[in-house]
Amino acid sequence: xxxNIDHNILERDIDVDDLGLLEDWGRYxxxxxxDNKIPMTSTQIRKFFGEMKRIQAGFSNLNSEIxxxxxxxxxxxxxxxxxxxxxxxxxxxxxxxxxxLLKKIKQNEIRYKRFVKIIEAIVAYHKAYGGS
Numbered sequence: 001x002x003x004n005i006d007h008n009i010l011e012r013d014i015d016v017d018d019l020g021l022l023e024d025w026g027r028y029x030x031x032x033x034x035d036n037k038i039p040m041t042s043t044q045i046r047k048f049f050g051e052m053k054r055i056q057a058g059f060s061n062l063n064s065e066i067x068x069x070x071x072x073x074x075x076x077x078x079x080x081x082x083x084x085x086x087x088x089x090x091x092x093x094x095x096x097x098x099x100x101l102l103k104k105i106k107q108n109e110i111r112y113k114r115f116v117k118i119i120e121a122i123v124a125y126h127k128a129y130g131g132s
Contacts, residue, residue, distance in 0.1 A: 001093055002028050005118065007104040010111040014118065022118065025097065026125020029090050031132070037088040042132045044076055044091055045123055056116055063107040070102045 002024035009018060029040040051069060055062045073095045080089045101118070105111045123131075 004097060005101065007100055009118065010101060010104055010114050013114065014121065019121070022121040023125045025094075026122045026127075026131070027129045029094060029122070029126045029131065030129035037090050038080070038084065039131065040089075040091050040094055040126065044080075045126065045131070047076065048073055049119065049123060052116055052119060056112065059109055059112065063109070063112070066105050066107060066112060067102060070099050073098060 002021060005021060005025075014022070031039040048069070051065075051072060055065050055069075073091075077089065077092045077095050080091050081087075098119070101115055105115055
């Protein structure tokens with residue numbers, strides 16, 4: 001599993017040095033025949049990503065919903081675990097990655113835009129490494 005992303009990344013723009021870690025996360029979340037953990041599905045990513053983009057589009061009216069992204073992804077983790085008892089799901093590690101970042105945003109638009117860029121990069125790498 002890749003290293004966690006330091007929440008201080010929300011205080012600055014993403015730079016070239018950050019891309020390696022974001023790529024590692026995208027690769028990790030994608031299917032890997034050598035890993036017995038269940039990868040994140042495109043449906044799981046789309047639901048989370050769609051909510052993020054909806055908030056971003058109406059930020060001034062919806063910024064209070066940022067913190068609600070945390071329980072939404074936690075629900076997805078619980079749902080995945082219920083469907084496949086005794087299996088390990090990469091969505092759980094994704095939740096552990098994004099939860100501290102979401103809490104650090106605190107309805108700040110600049111931090112939120114940076115968070116969206118981080119997730120966009122991870123999603124792009126996920127797709128590049130065979131995420132469905």
